[in-house]
Structure formats: structure tokens, C-alpha cells
Amino acid sequence: xxxxxxxxxxxxxxxxxxxxxxxxxxxxxxxxxxxxxxxxxxxxxxxxxxxxxxxxxxxxxxxxxxxxxxxxxxxxxxxxxxxxxxxxxxxxxxxxxxxxxxxxxxxxxxxxxxxxxxxxxxxxxxxxxxxxxxxxxxxxxxxxxxxxxxxxxxxxxxxxxxxxxx
Numbered sequence: 001x002x003x004x005x006x007x008x009x010x011x012x013x014x015x016x017x018x019x020x021x022x023x024x025x026x027x028x029x030x031x032x033x034x035x036x037x038x039x040x041x042x043x044x045x046x047x048x049x050x051x052x053x054x055x056x057x058x059x060x061x062x063x064x065x066x067x068x069x070x071x072x073x074x075x076x077x078x079x080x081x082x083x084x085x086x087x088x089x090x091x092x093x094x095x096x097x098x099x100x101x102x103x104x105x106x107x108x109x110x111x112x113x114x115x116x117x118x119x120x121x122x123x124x125x126x127x128x129x130x131x132x133x134x135x136x137x138x139x140x141x142x143x144x145x146x147x148x149x150x151x152x153x154x155x156x157x158x159x160x161x162x163x164x165x166x
Contacts, residue, residue, distance in 0.1 A: 025059045026093075026148035033071070035156065037163025038086065038112075040072035046087045053094075060093055064108075064152070071156060077165050083115045084164050088155070095144040102140045103130045104147035108155050112162065123158040127151030 047065040068088065091107040106127040112120040127150030131143045 026063055026145050033156070033160075034073045035071050035159050035162070036073045036075070037161070037165055038072050038084075038159065039077040039081075039165065040069070040074060041076040042081050042083045042164065043072055044083070044085045045069050045072070046085060048087065048089045050089045050091050051093065060090060060148075064088065064090065067152060081164065081166055084120065085113050085115070086159075087111045087113065093144070093148060093151075095140040095147075097133065097140070100133055101130050102133055102143045104128065104140075104143040106144075106147040106151035108151055110155055110159065112164070114164075120164065121162060123155065125151050125155035125158060127154060 045065055045068045047061045047068070049061055065088075068086065087110070089109045089111075091109055093104075093106045095102055095104040097103075104127075108125040110123045110125065112122075114120060127147040129143045129146035129150065131139050131146075133139050
């Protein structure tokens with residue numbers, strides 16, 4: 001009887017741990033390179049949160065927007081260049097626990113538009129990471145940061161060849 005109860009208790013703990021999901025706000029790393037084709041004087045950055053589960057305390061949008069704005073080229077575009085908007089949608093950013101590991105996934109979609117609404121391009125960026133659960137939520141936060149960093153690097157790499165300079 002006691003053995004059956006302990007088994008059910010252990011099974012319940014295992015199943016509840018497998019379904020656990022967390023959201024962490026990433027820390028912003030300084031811009032390491034500039035998007036030379038996207039000058040800061042004509043490109044506005046907008047970040048939208050399209051995640052189904054949003055947290056009011058999550059500052060992910062502000063962190064990502066600041067990082068992208070800092071990556072724009074400081075070299076001004078000629079005055080005749082059409083203003084543009086870089087819109088980045090956060091589709092997913094979460095850490096989840098399965099079978100003794102913290103996993104994280106981050107997905108962005110970026111679109112570049114001229115002021116007239118003409119689309120100049122669309123890009124997808126993803127990042128995923130996994131770590132063995134050594135320090136509980138500290139491991140979850142670290143793996144979340146890893147997936148965010150990978151997704152941002154993927155996004156910036158996709159935007160490197162893009163240019164709105166005429």
C-alpha cells in the first residue's frame with residue numbers, strides 16, 4: 001500500500017516536472033557589429049509579441065528592440081533615401097523541462113518595409129538550446145539566454161547583406 005502511494009507520488013512529480021514551462025527576460029549583450037545597409041537615421045525598429053503566453057513582467061521586447069537599434073549603422077543614409085521600418089515578431093521564447101533537461105526555444109520573424117508599405121524582405125530566425133538540469137531555475141534561465149543569443153545571431157546574420165541605401 002505504501003509502496004503504491006510512493007510510486008504514484010513519484011510518478012506525479014515526474015509528470016508535473018515534464019510539463020513545466022518558464023519565460024525569462026534575456027540580458028542584452030552589446031552590439032558586436034553593425035548592419036551597414038540599415039542606417040539608423042532612416043530605419044525604425046518595432047518589436048511585436050506574438051507569443052500565446054505573455055508575462056507582464058517580461059521585458060523581452062524592450063531588450064530585443066534596444067539590441068536591434070544598437071546594431072543599425074551609425075553612418076547616415078543620403079537624405080533622399082526612403083524611410084523604412086524593421087518589424088520583428090517574437091513568435092516563441094520559452095524554456096521547458098523534459099526528462100532531466102532544460103530546453104529552450106526562441107523564434108523571430110523579421111520584415112522590412114518602406115514607408116509606402118512596400119515589402120523589402122522577410123526573414124525567420126531561430127535558436128534552441130539544451131542543458132542538463134544542474135541548478136534548477138538557474139539552468140532554465142541560462143538555457144533560455146543561450147537560445148535567445150542564437151536566435152539574435154541568426155537574425156543579425158540574415159540582415160547583414162540587406163541594404164536600403166540608394
